[in-house]
Amino acid sequence: xxxxxxxxxxxxxxxxxxxxxxxxxxxxxxxxxxxxxxxxxxxxxxxxxxxxxxxxxxxxxxxxxxxxxxxxxxxxxxxxxxxxxxxxxxxxxxxxxxxxxxxxxxxxxxxxxxxxxxxxxxxxxxxxxxxxxxxxxxxxxxxxxxxxxxxxxxxxxxxxxxxxxxxxxxxx
Amino acid sequence: xxxxxxxxxxxxxxxxxxxxxxxxxxxxxxxxxxxxxxxxxxxxxxxxxxxxxxxxxxxxxxxxxxxxxxxxxxxxxxxxxxxxxxxxxxxxxxxxxxxxxxxxxxxxxxxxxxxxxxxxxxxxxxxxxxxxxxxxxxxxxxxxxxxxxxxxxxxxxxxxxxxxxxxxxxxxxxxxxxxxxxxxxxxxxxxxxxxxxxxxxxxxxxxxxx
Numbered sequence: 001x002x003x004x005x006x007x008x009x010x011x012x013x014x015x016x017x018x019x020x021x022x023x024x025x026x027x028x029x030x031x032x033x034x035x036x037x038x039x040x041x042x043x044x045x046x047x048x049x050x051x052x053x054x055x056x057x058x059x060x061x062x063x064x065x066x067x068x069x070x071x072x073x074x075x076x077x078x079x080x081x082x083x084x085x086x087x088x089x090x091x092x093x094x095x096x097x098x099x100x101x102x103x104x105x106x107x108x109x110x111x112x113x114x115x116x117x118x119x120x121x122x123x124x125x126x127x128x129x130x131x132x133x134x135x136x137x138x139x140x141x142x143x144x145x146x147x148x149x150x151x152x153x154x155x156x157x158x159x160x161x162x163x164x165x166x167x168x169x170x171x172x
Numbered sequence: 173x174x175x176x177x178x179x180x181x182x183x184x185x186x187x188x189x190x191x192x193x194x195x196x197x198x199x200x201x202x203x204x205x206x207x208x209x210x211x212x213x214x215x216x217x218x219x220x221x222x223x224x225x226x227x228x229x230x231x232x233x234x235x236x237x238x239x240x241x242x243x244x245x246x247x248x249x250x251x252x253x254x255x256x257x258x259x260x261x262x263x264x265x266x267x268x269x270x271x272x273x274x275x276x277x278x279x280x281x282x283x284x285x286x287x288x289x290x291x292x293x294x295x296x297x298x299x300x301x302x303x304x305x306x307x308x309x310x311x312x313x314x315x316x317x318x319x320x321x322x323x324x325x326x327x328x329x330x331x332x333x334x335x336x337x338x339x340x341x342x343x344x345x346x347x348x349x350x351x352x353x354x355x356x357x358x359x360x361x362x363x364x365x366x367x368x369x370x371x372x373x374x375x376x377x378x379x380x381x382x
Contacts, residue, residue, distance in 0.1 A: 004188075009187065012182075016182055016183065046173070049178060051382065053182040053185065057190060057321070068253070071254035072322065153184075153186065156185050160182070164382075168381070
């Protein structure tokens with residue numbers, strides 16, 4: 001995360017990849033202890049991953065990152081369960097320190113991503129699709145759409161914030 | 173969308189970030205700058221500022237407000253984080269101690285017959301509305317910045333923002349106010365600050381959920 005803050009994209013990708021694997025394990029165990037199956041787990045993983053990204057300014061670089069990640073995972077998991085009518089207190093500390101249970105294989109996300117993307121304005125939707133689904137870089141997308149790279153990044157950032165809001169509203 | 177694809181989008185958005193403490197400091201500075209304009213347009217510094225600076229009561233009033241502002245900033249920064257450290261309010265103990273001490277000294281120095289007059293002062297009806305008015309801009313800017321944060325408790329973070337904003341308003345107002353007695357400050361300033369803290373606590377859950 002320290003490297004990522006200085007703009008090291010590869011370090012950031014590695015970090016998010018590892019965080020996703022860790023989140024998957026934490027979220028499945030959290031769902032299991034709330035008596036729920038893993039069907040919604042990937043939605044929560046993605047929502048928490050978005051929060052890790054959008055809220056990365058709140059991590060204090062002088063402190064270990066583990067408790068910060070745990071707090072975000074716990075918040076998103078509790079929030080998800082509360083929206084589905086589960087009110088007991090969940091303490092993820094009991095089961096979040098178990099890397100041997102990490103699940104590498106991801107389940108399909110339950111929230112329909114087409115519907116999620118459809119909630120975005122056209123321009124933002126195109127940018128998210130080109131970058132995430134088709135794997136283009138921001139510079140490529142900018143050239144194809146005739147925008148500056150900065151404008152693509154701004155639109156992408158807005159789109160990510162809208163997606164985070166979409167997860168918060170979603171009540172399947 | 174697959175999680176790997178989401179990661180691609182997040183990396184494309186970039187990992188660079190400035191720490192939330194710096195952002196909050198900028199927000200507070202911007203809010204106080206706006207309030208300074210309001211302050212000079214409506215109240216202005218008291219005309220006898222020179223002699224006032226040489227009295228310990230005035231200086232103590234300013235020091236108390238500034239100490240409160242600095243401590244409140246620490247609380248606000250702690251409350252902005254998802255992994256809020258335990259007992260953030262402990263940071264405020266020095267402020268409480270200073271106020272209690274100042275009130276005790278004043279009660280010893282001033283004869284009992286004059287307590288009432290010192291407590292009521294001459295300005296309480298201006299103090300009560302003006303401290304909140306001078307904290308409106310800081311509160312708005314700080315709350316807006318806190319929307320980028322991830323507070324463990326939105327209500328607590330809102331209250332901390334209201335408290336910090338009120339102390340910045342109180343610091344400005346203190347340069348106008350003629351009532352320097354710790355009895356007056358501990359009563360009316362505190363009432364105004366607590367009022368804004370309550371406003372922040374009410375707004376927090378509405379604005380700061382994430």
